[in-house]
Amino acid sequence: AVVSTQSTGISELDSINQLELLITGELDTCQRTEIMVNIDPVRRTAVYIKEDFKLLFGNQWDHAKCKTNLFYPFNVSGVDWSIVQLYNITGDAAETTNLAEYYPDVVQQLYEVILLFMDAQEPLKCQLPDVDNSFPNEVVPFCLPWDFPDGVTPSWATYALLD
DSSP, X not given: OOOOOOOOOGGGGGGOOOHHHHHHOOGGGOOOOEXXXXXXXXXXXXXXXXXXXXXXXXXXXXXXXXXXXXXXXXXGGGSOTTSEEEEETTTOTTXXXXXXXXXXXXXXXXXXXXXXXXXXXXXXXXXXTTSTXXXXXXXXXXXOSSOOGGXXXXXXXXXXXOO
């Protein structure tokens, strides 16, 4: 299998007009061919979709939560690269057959794109874990990329913890 090496460009990912798709519902009007689903240094996972393939790294069922005394690097050490899953989401929508061992070239190509995303990210503006009311913590279990006045997090910026 060959995955196109052409990329929409990291800086352009959020600027692809999807209005026609949303209005008409016609899937052939979708201009997006790739999406970085997530990179989660707490759960040590990453998910990236390009064309027909979905690549997952790390234990996707890990329910790890932030600990205020730990530092979660947003770099290569922040993902468990030893657990690899690759699915053809067009031909196997239920994701029942892991194709990683059959398409190592696709895994490598998509892995390299994930690394590019990691390299292109600006450091998060997070307080250090040893500062009172810093993020992540038990109330806000993720790093916030912005600072709020007087350290008060508005209700719209928080998520309920799921146990």
